[in-house]
Amino acid sequence: MARREQHRGGWRLVQRLVIAGLVSISAAAYLLGAVGDRRVDHSRSAISDFFAPLMSAVSGPAHSLKTAIADFGGSLDVYEHNRKLRKDIVALSRWRERALQLDAENARLRALNKVTLAPRFDYITAQVVGSSDGAFTQSVTINAGRRDGVRAGTVAMDGTAVVGRVVSLGESASRVVLITDAASRIPATLEPGGAKAILMGDNSNQPQLRFVSQPGSVQRGHRVVTSNHAGVFPKGLPLGQIVDVVDGKAVVGLQADFRQLEFVRLVIEREDLSIDPGAVLVIGRDVE
């Protein structure tokens, strides 16, 4: 009897030690995650790579279902849509004329300066195969990785505006943290005026602008574009527009449509176009 009690006591001690060890592993994982250890990113990439085919297989029917629901919803208010589209066509035709004029003017000025600009960026398109709709993280998994030329920090756009940047890179899959994520910080420029600011995500679809260089210049309707002053983002990519200013804090309405995020366009910066900061543009004598 006493031996059985002793054996049971010993087993309980072993059990407690093993459980304490397992809890310590999770605590160590938390600490590694909190300090942003590179091994965590590698593990994340590896698991994303492993599960990417499964996620891709599931996301296809899910996208189809979503499209079917959206189509059904759209068919209910087709009359209203049609009226809005007609109005948009009229407005856009005016803009088209203006764009053509500006294009011609641009071409004339370039010809005058004999400037030939090589395209600085390449684009690749990737499918969104996973989305972490968690309470704390706003990120998506895409089916493009290192082998497609994607790098950590690569900017992702939805076609017209920035949606996020690549933070975790696998061979065939990557994770893009959206600009709405609470951990997202994007250097931005306001247009017009050129004030610098930081667009800070807060897990909502209307992030705020902080650390504005000219706080008094912030006005509703101003455009917010990326800035390259931190050397992370290319300059001038659209983010959104200021929709409200409350107590000096600007709320930004994002231009990207996160509800329709099926594909993203990744902006790959060309390496062979690095320019010496000290370089000067030499203009020919005939232009002068």
Place this chain on the structure above:
Amino acid sequence: MSRPWRSMLRAPLAIAGIGIILTAIGVGMSAGFSPLSAMPNLALIIGFMIVGKGSAILETLAMLILGLCADLLTGDLLGAGTIGLLVGLAVTRGLVMRLDSLRPAWKAYVFPLFAIIAMSVEWALTSLAAVSMMPLSGTVIQFFLTCALFACYALFRQLLRRWSARPARYAFAGVDE
């Protein structure tokens, strides 16, 4: 190997394995829907299924594997969700021991408690790492969505049992303490 040992060794780990695959499927499915609305936390539901399915060591190990994989897959802060699940396991396991005389149906009501503990711990740890309070709205929405999904699952399971006319197995049978 005797049957109880076999079931003890297999059940929690098997549930965790299925849970990881389901979490990956959930992440894939949510890509088709809005990334700006919270989705149910599948790892919590699977984690609750592990409670009472084996020895304390196996349950902790299964919860650890499930939590770490779910954190990596969803992009959440590694370890925060895992610690949340482990704290939820410890509290729920202790509570279930005390509620052992109750009918199994009542034990299903423990899930919101398990979920609220796990999510609160995850929220606190994520806020601590970010050195700022994370927005609570997403957590609250996710909590209700997860509870709603669990209720659907429990209802489906109940209907399935009735349909198959098998004698109901107690939800937390097999607890060895």
